[in-house]
Amino acid sequence: MTPLFALLFDRLDERLALRSPSRKVANKVFPHHWSFLLGEVALFSLVVLVATGIFLTMFYRPSTQSTVYTGSLELYQGRAVPAAFESILRLSHDIPGGLLFRRIHRGASHLFIAASVLHMLRIVLTGAFRRPREINYQLGLGLLTFAFMAGFTGYSLPYDSLAGTGIRIAYSELLSFPFIGDRMAFWVFGGDFPTGDVIPRFFVFHVLLLPAIILGAVGLHLLLVGRQRHTQFPARGIDGHAMILGKPLWPAQFAESATLILWLGGLLTAAAVFIPWSDVSLLGPYVPGEVGNNAQPDWFLFWVDGALRIFPPFEVRLPGVVISGPFVAGILLPGAVFTGLALYPFLERRVYGLRGDWHVLQNPLDIPLRAGVALGTFSFVLLLSAAATNDILSRLTGIPIEDVLLFFRVTCLVVPPLLGLGIASYARRRLRARGRVVARDEREAVRSYVPEPHGPTAAPPPQQAAPASPVRPD
Amino acid sequence: MTSPGQPPHDPDADPKAELRVIAAETPPDSTLNDSFVVLSAGGAAVLAVVFAVALLAGGPLPLYGGALAAGLLLLAVAVRRYFTDRFPDVEAVEPRAIPGAEAAENEPLADVAPVGPRRTFLKRFLLAAGAVFGVGIAVPPIASLGPAPRSTLRTTAWREGRRLVTTDGVPVRAADIAEGGLASLWPEGAVGEERAAVVLLRLSDPPRPPTVAAWVVAPGLVAYSKVCTHAGCPVALYRERDNALFCPCHQSTFDPSRGAVPTFGPAARALPQLPLGVDADGFLVALGDFQAPVGPAFD
Structure with a gap:
């Protein structure tokens, strides 16, 4: 530590008593496995999103008022377009660095959601959601839904033709709620679509409400990870139920994280140079009543769009209410997937009669139910996502859209259950072949992971004091 | 907890904060690595200047974007090499806190803040009034967010x-x-x-x-x-x-x-x-x- 920094730290320590807690934090042990970085990638993408988002907010105009564009882009010179769209054109083509930061923001949003989804997959497959971490797992699922909303509102803000179409579908989805749908839609949109309130409100959601919720929930998510400690993969000779094996926050984990955020920043910037994503000048502004071909949402909503496409015509009129296809496919079905995921930890615990706390991660094939549910659910979501491209697939392959639709209707119903049952039965046979059963208790389970006999404390004795600490003299 | 009166470098201040090291590997001394850190960090700084100048001078996006990307990547390399070379690679274990053990350390709250005789009705009444109050002030503003649909959606x-x-x-x-x-x-x-x-x-x-x-x-x-x-x-x-x-x-x-x-x-x-x-x-x-x-x- 440099003398100046040491002096500053001493002065602060005298006032805030920082030394002991900061050493505790610096000595926190982080298990090492590449899959543990997925959550960090999501976190750092969020940092990039906030940083670039602040810059973009300086220029964005949340209004649909018609405005004449007078910037340097030839195509729109002198044309009247919605103010939101005009401000995006100006930001992208007339503000130095504007296009770069906009593209980095866009890339980081894709990465944020992709890394969150993969992180969730890791948690589900390895059983990191088990007691005592069910609450943090559910908090994570909630975070993912808010990330979807942030992604969707961000996609909507430029008010290009795809954005307007997406907003219209979201409005229809709100309308589809039985009985209260019309009121709900009017509350969110401030009246019948397209009111002048849509874009100002989506702006508030995207830059204020959702970031506040996401940042708060991320803080709580991390606080709970710290409080409950990390899970870890089984390690030879270590009783993972009682001890965590890994590298301390300082310096190893710090070096890793600092490197990671720089790598991510570099890759996102490089991607922004090479990939012209969301070039809205090619799409044109939203005009009510008009839409082009290839009307797809962002990739993370493909599964919902796919469900809307392949769900058969359905509209049941009961006294006073209507249950419609868009409600079942666009609201109930995604809701059921997320609710199912959120409740799954309790199902697994009950089915296998599990006891106590669990900290050691597993191969999903060791738990047949989990292998089946995970593969069933994720193949279902992937097939639905593929169904959202049925018009493009039909055009590319020359197969009539009718046949493509039928194909997806059948495969979405048949393939996920078959895959789920298939892998569950494979996992069961695999366990039997190895002469093992699903352990009910982590102590029991750890014995099968740790072949060497170890003492009752099950931990190697502490050998020496820390060679590295926040007060390490230079 | 360290207080200002204690010596600042007391390693036994909080035994729980100590690291239980089970393996540590000290990297070999290498001047090659030093040069590597110097070159990459210096390169990153130069690229940051290129980014700044290109952006301010109205240069093309590929120039300043590329400089920023390359600068960040080089800086990542520099930080990585710096840490790898300077610090031993430590593997440590940390005991998991056992639920219950920690709770016993905390004094029961009731001893700190004495409560009077229990008045269940009053407590419940207050909670119920609070709930009515909360709903009463939270719901009407939601209803103000949009007009009542009435026949809007049935006519054009x-x-x-x-x-x-x-x-x-x-x-x-x-x-x-x-x-x-x-x-x-x-x-x-x-x-x-x-x-x-x-x-x-x-x-x-x-x-x-x-x-x-x-x-x-x-x-x-x-x-x-x-x-x-x-x-x-x-x-x-x-x-x-x-x-x-x-x-x-x-x-x-x-x-x-x-x-x-x-x-x-x-x-x-x-x-x-x-x-x-x-x-x-x-x-x-x-x-x-x-x-x-x-x-x-x-x-």
């Missing part, structure tokens, strides 16, 4: 005698639409009022029921709501060869020669037909509003 701007106009506000005559042609039209004075949009088609064969024949302007000119009854996208495409109105969002397809009933895809209801007529000046007009609600289901 179409009235008897209102002309059909293009997006530019130009009224349309029957002869303006060629056979097999299609136009996207609005009520005069309500261009862009999304739910009122109609598609006007000239069919080659006279439409069959359930198309209302009285609302067809000869020969074969018929208008339907343009708002898909599935999720509200504009039904924007017309395939004349198989007589299909097609929604590009979810591929709902309607048959305009048979009252625009859905023939394929997820839509469950026909597109409402606009009562169509011709006024004294020969312009196409509505004979009234749609007879059925337009767009997706809403109650």
